[in-house]
Amino acid sequence: MSKLNRMLKGVSYHDSKLFIIVDENTYSHCLPSLIAHVPALEGAEFFEVPVGEEAKSIEVASQLWESLLQSGADRNSVIINLGGGCVCDLGGFVAAGFKRGIRYINIPTTLIAMADAAIGGKTAVNLDNVKNPVGFFWQPEAVCMNPLFLDSLPSDELANGFFEVLKTLYISDSRLLNGLLFDLKFKNGNLLDEAKELVVHCATFKSNVAEADPAEQSVRKILNFGHTFGHGIESFAIERGMSMSHGIAVGIGMLCELYLSVKKTGLDEGVLADYRDIVRNAVDLPCYSLADTESILKYMRNDKKNRDGLILCVLLQDYATPVIDVAISENEVRDALLKVSKL
Ligand SMILES: NC(=O)c1ccc[n+]([C@@H]2O[C@H](COP(=O)([O-])OP(=O)(O)OC[C@H]3O[C@@H](n4cnc5c(N)ncnc54)[C@H](O)[C@@H]3O)[C@@H](O)[C@H]2O)c1
């Protein structure tokens, strides 16, 4: 935080107006300690947005653009996103669109945002229950991590972030992953404490991959492991008014994609079995009907990753060996979704 204070006192922020975006929870749990530790933010104006996915809408973005105009924001102004992935995705989107792009800083306050969402410059809002179809690549000026913000995070939100942490380990590091799996299986390790300790690995890995391929033309696609199914499952849950967090949807999506990896890219069945045990312990796996799979498919056909009408997926050959752009048929999608609760 002292680094952030020095940065904001520096010459390039000298006469910048600062705007902090918070939601109700980060307003009460995080804003007071942020202001206490970063005196440069004392005069900043703050805007509160709805909690969760509701914030990621074009209507909320539009209200923020109006508020910025009314408050005299200019091209030199800076937006500071204090929150989880929803606040960071929305605030980055607002920064990218305002006056053709102004600077922004992410201060992630959830495990998902620290390990993943705050890094890499993907910004987005949702549209018609579809996740993230409208957005920009727009890089933050800085991402400031303070693990102390996790102290007030409810345990279900930590569990939510745990799956993004796991996702990163499956595609990046078999040693760390095996260590975590071993601890969970034999030492009855606390899943959430373990995940917190892996945040720095995940953030560094994501930052390196995003830097190597900022516009997601090649290697960055590996970060979408679990997300082809995950986004379909999440959109379906939103459509049905069910409460399912992004991380849990990705956790179920990874189960589907590991199942297809055994069938299509030669993944060892033991990898699927180990993962199935973890996910079963943490999540009530949904039992989809054939009609449900058609609804989920409707969303998956719209996925940004698809090309030439094919649904594309990241599958694994082994731990830390992802394969990008694997085409999967609609029947394979149905098969995986119908089996998800019985694997
Ligand atoms: N842009 C990317 O690269 C990227 C990557 C992964 C996920 N995402 C997006 O991130 C979103 C999910 O992120 P999330 O789970 O962090 O969502 P979130 O922002 O909704 O935060 C989850 C909940 O935790 C609360 N909260 C946040 N910080 C808190 C704190 N310190 N103490 C107490 N409560 C706190 C929030 O108010 C909210 O209720 C999804 O929309 C997903 O699409 C984006």
Ligand SMILES: [Zn+2]
């Ligand atoms: Zn994600």
